[in-house]
Amino acid sequence: MSKGVLVKGGGRAGVKAALELAERGVKVALVAEAGALPNGHDNSYEALRFTPLLLRAAHHPNINVITNASLERLHGEKGDFKVRIIQHPRFVDAAACVSCGKCEIECPVNVVSLTGSDEKHKAIHLPLLGLKSVPAAYCIEKSGVSPCAAACPAGVNSHGYVALIAQGKFKEALDLITESAPFPRVLGRVCNRPCEANCTRGKIDRAIAICALKRFVADNNSTEVSLKRTHDNRKGRVKPAQPRVAIIGAGPAGLSAARDLARMGHHCTVFEALPMPGGMITVGMPRFRLPREVRQADIEDIVRLGIEIRTSTPIGKDLTMDDLKKQGYEAILIAVGAHKNQKLGIPGEGLSGVVDGVSLLRAVNLKQPFTIGSRVIAIGGGNVAIDSARVASRLGTKEVSIFYRRTRAEMPANDEEVTEAEQEGVKLEFMVSPTRIIGQDGKVTGVAFHRMQVTDGESEGRRHTVPIEGSEFTVEADTVIVAVGQRPDFSFLEGDTTLTEGKRHIVVDQSTMATRVPGIFAAGDAAYDSGPMINAIGMGRRAAISIDKYLRGEPVAKEPVHARVTPVEVNLNNIYIPSIEPQEMPFLPMKERRGNFEEVELGFTPEMAMREAQRCLNCSGCSQCLECVRTCELDALDHSQTAQRYDFEVAAIIAGKDTVIIHDSELITTRHGIHLLSSSDADFTEASSIAAEITEELTKHGIESKPLLKEIQAPAIASPTGKPRLGIFVCGCGGNISDVVSITKVLGYLRNLPAIAYVSGIAYACTDEGSADIKYAVKKNNLSHAVLAACSCCNFDQICFSCADRRILCKTKLMEGDFNSTYYEFINIREHCVWVHRNNPEEATAKALSLIQAGIARAANCHIMTNGRAVIPVIAETKCRACGTCITVCPFEAIVLKENRNGSSVSKIDESLCRGCGICVARCPSGALQQLEFSDTMINASLAAILTKK
Amino acid sequence: MAKKISKYTSSAPQIVGFVCNWSAYSGVEMAGVEKIEYPANIKLVRLPCLGRLHLGHILNSFELGAGGVVLLGCPPDDCHYESGTEKAKEVLAQAKEIINLLGIDPLRLGFIEVPIGRGDIVASQLTAFVKQIEVLESHPKQKGHAPVLSGGKK
Numbered sequence A: 001m002s003k004g005v006l007v008k009g010g011g012r013a014g015v016k017a018a019l020e021l022a023e024r025g026v027k028v029a030l031v032a033e034a035g036a037l038p039n040g041h042d043n044s045y046e047a048l049r050f051t052p053l054l055l056r057a058a059h060h061p062n063i064n065v066i067t068n069a070s071l072e073r074l075h076g077e078k079g080d081f082k083v084r085i086i087q088h089p090r091f092v093d094a095a096a097c098v099s100c101g102k103c104e105i106e107c108p109v110n111v112v113s114l115t116g117s118d119e120k121h122k123a124i125h126l127p128l129l130g131l132k133s134v135p136a137a138y139c140i141e142k143s144g145v146s147p148c149a150a151a152c153p154a155g156v157n158s159h160g161y162v163a164l165i166a167q168g169k170f171k172e173a174l175d176l177i178t179e180s181a182p183f184p185r186v187l188g189r190v191c192n193r194p195c196e197a198n199c200t201r202g203k204i205d206r207a208i209a210i211c212a213l214k215r216f217v218a219d220n221n222s223t224e225v226s227l228k229r230t231h232d233n234r235k236g237r238v239k240p241a242q243p244r245v246a247i248i249g250a251g252p253a254g255l256s257a258a259r260d261l262a263r264m265g266h267h268c269t270v271f272e273a274l275p276m277p278g279g280m281i282t283v284g285m286p287r288f289r290l291p292r293e294v295r296q297a298d299i300e301d302i303v304r305l306g307i308e309i310r311t312s313t314p315i316g317k318d319l320t321m322d323d324l325k326k327q328g329y330e331a332i333l334i335a336v337g338a339h340k341n342q343k344l345g346i347p348g349e350g351l352s353g354v355v356d357g358v359s360l361l362r363a364v365n366l367k368q369p370f371t372i373g374s375r376v377i378a379i380g381g382g383n384v385a386i387d388s389a390r391v392a393s394r395l396g397t398k399e400v401s402i403f404y405r406r407t408r409a410e411m412p413a414n415d416e417e418v419t420e421a422e423q424e425g426v427k428l429e430f431m432v433s434p435t436r437i438i439g440q441d442g443k444v445t446g447v448a449f450h451r452m453q454v455t456d457g458e459s460e461g462r463r464h465t466v467p468i469e470g471s472e473f474t475v476e477a478d479t480v481i482v483a484v485g486q487r488p489d490f491s492f493l494e495g496d497t498t499l500t501e502g503k504r505h506i507v508v509d510q511s512t513m514a515t516r517v518p519g520i521f522a523a524g525d526a527a528y529d530s531g532p533m534i535n536a537i538g539m540g541r542r543a544a545i546s547i548d549k550y551l552r553g554e555p556v557a558k559e560p561v562h563a564r565v566t567p568v569e570v571n572l573n574n575i576y577i578p579s580i581e582p583q584e585m586p587f588l589p590m591k592e593r594r595g596n597f598e599e600v601e602l603g604f605t606p607e608m609a610m611r612e613a614q615r616c617l618n619c620s621g622c623s624q625c626l627e628c629v630r631t632c633e634l635d636a637l638d639h640s641q642t643a644q645r646y647d648f649e650v651a652a653i654i655a656g657k658d659t660v661i662i663h664d665s666e667l668i669t670t671r672h673g674i675h676l677l678s679s680s681d682a683d684f685t686e687a688s689s690i691a692a693e694i695t696e697e698l699t700k701h702g703i704e705s706k707p708l709l710k711e712i713q714a715p716a717i718a719s720p721t722g723k724p725r726l727g728i729f730v731c732g733c734g735g736n737i738s739d740v741v742s743i744t745k746v747l748g749y750l751r752n753l754p755a756i757a758y759v760s761g762i763a764y765a766c767t768d769e770g771s772a773d774i775k776y777a778v779k780k781n782n783l784s785h786a787v788l789a790a791c792s793c794c795n796f797d798q799i800c801f802s803c804a805d806r807r808i809l810c811k812t813k814l815m816e817g818d819f820n821s822t823y824y825e826f827i828n829i830r831e832h833c834v835w836v837h838r839n840n841p842e843e844a845t846a847k848a849l850s851l852i853q854a855g856i857a858r859a860a861n862c863h864i865m866t867n868g869r870a871v872i873p874v875i876a877e878t879k880c881r882a883c884g885t886c887i888t889v890c891p892f893e894a895i896v897l898k899e900n901r902n903g904s905s906v907s908k909i910d911e912s913l914c915r916g917c918g919i920c921v922a923r924c925p926s927g928a929l930q931q932l933e934f935s936d937t938m939i940n941a942s943l944a945a946i947l948t949k950k
Numbered sequence B: 001m002a003k004k005i006s007k008y009t010s011s012a013p014q015i016v017g018f019v020c021n022w023s024a025y026s027g028v029e030m031a032g033v034e035k036i037e038y039p040a041n042i043k044l045v046r047l048p049c050l051g052r053l054h055l056g057h058i059l060n061s062f063e064l065g066a067g068g069v070v071l072l073g074c075p076p077d078d079c080h081y082e083s084g085t086e087k088a089k090e091v092l093a094q095a096k097e098i099i100n101l102l103g104i105d106p107l108r109l110g111f112i113e114v115p116i117g118r119g120d121i122v123a124s125q126l127t128a129f130v131k132q133i134e135v136l137e138s139h140p141k142q143k144g145h146a147p148v149l150s151g152g153k154k
């Protein structure tokens, strides 16, 4: 009969009931909502007093502790319940974490404490009672993905890098950015910022300047680290003799794909029609927004990964796609962008003086000759229109105006750009549409426009507009820039519509970027109506994942590769968030802008960047910056953990009064077989009587309720034969000890002591590896005694107020197997030395050493154990004079006078009553009583070791 | 202590503290957990209960060179073994009389009552005790107290 009992909630009383059941032999599932067993919120008197009981419950073999969990389902009735427990992810492997706390120091995120106080804690934090929690393993507060990060089409973790910048971790921030997307310097200037549009702070005052922050770290830190990391990732991969992937177009889409493929170990060739790589970032965006050196640096970072770019090599007549296949390229990515200007379709477009925006920008960027008049009109509302107008205004024109057929709010161009254009003197006219371009002698003289009005209906998410009757007017101009959109130039397909399926772009599955022809993929503006750069990058990255699969012969599944994540939602109704002044981007003064192409936005200073980043609300809690993963030496973190479900069959349930129990979607408070604990804390009588009642019931049904006590095994010392062989181990506690105490000095000194057989440092004594290392050394060096200087304090089965989860584990692990006959002497040099003298490393080192020497002295003087409990006094019968002093002083009436075999009266200790205080030992006038663990020899040996006669 | 580290062993008086394993020890523990500092020249010896302390342990400490001895015990009404603190106070009183006779200032023997988990009390009181010993040390007459015991034996 194996059915046990579920204990859910009920605070300390629940734990008490669980322990009582367990000690009677009943199997218990002890479920706690929090990350640790319930014991209040602070290290109060009650909490510390209760700790030993908590520890005993947690380490009881009959108790299965499930933290971070709640009841998901409940069926059945008394004697036969079926329950399902859902355990929420902790994101830390509780068994591996030693709570050394290194991750907490590095974690950049502060979240408001769950306890409702103003207190803040890091996203990775200890459960409520800190190191005294049971278990004390770290846990991460993470509710999902923050809205900014979820909005990025290229999968850049914006929350992560904002959090890092807030703490001044600029290098780490750049690393995190380049881990996902390339072009940090370019994106930091020109990105359309879907992250900022979704930023929760935007609903309070103004969104975090996420993009400007990216620019700040990209401009001021080296990308060497991320490059090196990428190279390291690829180490050991054989570079194939022949590149297998051909990429057509070296724009953001093509280069992003090439970079990711290179990082995955593939070799690819990029074919580029123009003499320079970069696509629209090179030939489209003007220099005052994107300086040449900036995009150059971003492109170089990609090329340095070993990517071959063949410039001035258009795919078309001289080199066709078929040629590429024949040359052995197994996969082809079409990333040709959209470079063909869309016509207005009105009379006069052929006049001299009519130019297209894309060509104008390309000419300026490639320093090709071109002419521009003095009265310039740009038609359009996107980036191309604005950029062309701003370029024209820098070339000494008299007047530049933009005419757009919708409202300002509907302009696809970045809002800041429009503002900057206006500031630079560019005039804007909205709700106007050209009807014809007027000319004389083949040259432009002006443009005729209609005013527009809004009607019902929508197309592509935008409102319909129609001309207003009789509203025509003309504007004088000698140059007209047409910038109403671009479309891809598919002349290289030679009229084959297999890939375009009659559309303006190549038809792909947007999650895999695969076309319907196997081995051919498309990304960027060629595979979508022209969009922002970050979308092109995202597509390039998705294409790379699919191409990798394709090359490895795996199916290019139609599953989303960057799985669409649902952002967490912060409910702003219930919390007050004070507004914090945003940092304003410094600009180049207006008078310095005309006649040159100097960058207009100047970038943040480090202080501004940090202040801006500190406005972040940390919507999801943990920002997934992965600093903790990098820091943890024990690999204890697992950010991919998901909820776990456990099914149990139990005979009875004990629940806290406040615990919600759902049964067939009905809320129940009482039900046969469900015992509710009314008091959660102070009063344990109820808990005990419920435990007794349940045990009785179960026994009736044939459950064996034999007490099953598991306590830490005391070292049942077999008499160390011959001379003791002493070994010493010093734990560094992942820096907690070794950062203050010089372990090298301590070990060096100990090595020179006579009569020490073995000396060694240990990184973490309480881990599986650490204890295995110690046990191995004990065996190999034939040690009879081991002194461990770490954080444990004693080697016996007592759990006192000071004990901790990790110490019990440490001791248990060390004594497991046939090691319970090794005499271990534990010395706590962490709480008793390092942490209280941490500003005085030299004295801390000297003191640690002297405490270790006291331990050595005690170990060398240890006695042979006669019973498991080292604190119960033993009586040397020959010395006992039966004076009865011990009987009078014993607070527990544990001593009586008895006749021994020789007929003389001697004191006798009842082990079940004795609690080991040693009061009798100190008062025995004949020295007949001695506690093995606290013998006078040991106490005096300690004193001799820690004191030096001056 | 050996040469190698003696160079950073300060000339500060050596102080021995006897600690009860229960409330007092948990106070010492919490001083560590909360990282509250106190002087490093105090070294603690743990006992199962302060009731385990024998007069001899105190005298031996002075004999071995201690400049001060302090007992860290639980509040009497919160003794884990009922009468431990009470018994320790008897020993304390006896010890004070004896060391006085031997020419050791009874101020060199102290008692700190530590409620469970009170690291702050442990740290502040230990610091105060060390100060007190240092004041006594700076008084020339007080120097050389340790040999008195040995001298008495001979």
Ligand SMILES: Cc1cc2nc3c(=O)[nH]c(=O)nc-3n(C[C@H](O)[C@H](O)[C@H](O)COP(=O)(O)OP(=O)(O)OC[C@H]3O[C@@H](n4cnc5c(N)ncnc54)[C@H](O)[C@@H]3O)c2cc1C
Pocket: A190, A191, A192, A248, A249, A250, A251, A252, A253, A254, A271, A272, A273, A274, A277, A278, A279, A280, A281, A284, A285, A286, A313, A314, A315, A316, A335, A336, A337, A338, A339, A358, A361, A383, A384, A387, A414, A489, A492, A523, A524, A525, A526, A530, A531, A532, A533, A534, A536
């Ligand atoms: C003026 C302008 C301003 C912009 N401003 C912004 C902005 O502020 N923010 C933003 O997010 N986005 C902006 N964009 C959009 C952004 O530049 C594009 O989204 C992005 O460049 C698309 O990348 P892509 O790789 O798909 O195409 P492209 O960048 O166009 O690159 C395609 C490449 O393929 C090459 N190619 C074409 N045909 C062939 C062929 N047959 N053989 C070989 N190579 C070929 C081209 O020469 C080009 O180098 C702007 C675009 C323009 C034009």
Ligand code: SF4
Pocket: A092, A096, A097, A098, A099, A100, A101, A102, A103, A104, A138, A631, A632, A633, A634, A635, A636, A637, A734
């Ligand atoms: S660094 Fe790792 S092992 Fe150490 S506390 Fe953090 S998670 Fe645990």
Ligand code: SF4
Pocket: A103, A106, A107, A108, A109, A123, A124, A140, A163, A621, A622, A623, A624, A625, A626, A627, A628, A629
């Ligand atoms: S991923 Fe970053 S934010 Fe999240 S817990 Fe780790 S260090 Fe903290």
